[in-house]
Amino acid sequence: MANIRKAQGTDLTSIQELARDTINTCYRSFLGDEGVDWFINSGESDKEIEKQLSNCVVLELNNQIQGYCAFENDFVHILMVSPQIQRSGLGSNLLKHVENKMTLLGHQTYRLETFKGNEQAIKFYLKNAWVIDREEKDEEFGFVRVYLSKRA
Structure with missing residues (x-):
């Protein structure tokens, strides 16, 4: 049985x-x-989680x-599920849990962004009733960001 709870320092x-x-x-x-x-070996991945x-x-x-899943106000910073359990429905359960929390915080619309090349994530969010609002090239890093949203 899966359980979703607030992260603790020991996690x-x-x-x-x-x-x-x-x-x-x-x-x-x-x-x-x-x-x-670079992202893994530089420690940036670890620092990002510490920050969130x-x-x-x-x-x-x-x-x-x-x-x-790290989220703040109406914005999902990141959602990750172990590759071993992807496509099991548990990621959708986690996303729904976070959407419910954002609704309880008074938000009517939820937002997130991902990389255009991350087709697996984009398909996941579209399957969960999110919509693509726009795409924008990140000139500094040279990739395209995809902005998605969902109404409560």
Whole structure:
């Protein structure tokens, strides 16, 4: 049985490991080997989670963290689910949990952004009734961001 709860300080290492594994497995197709290796090896991936920990909820399965989502106000910063359980419906459960929390905070619309090359994530959000608002090229980094939203 899956459980979703607020992240605690003691979860930091487990969430960081999950993020590194997910980025390593799922992001190479659109960030490239060099981009993924830099993001993980530079410690930027770990720092990002440390910065967002107070805004995180975790998805536990058999007492192990298998997913997490960082969100603030009406914005989903990141949602990741272990590659081993992707396409199981648990990511959708985690997203729905976060949407409900944002609604309780008084938000009528939710927002997020992802990379255009992250087709798996885009399909996931579209399947969960999110819509693409716009795309924008990030001149500094050279990739295209896709902005999505959903009405409560």
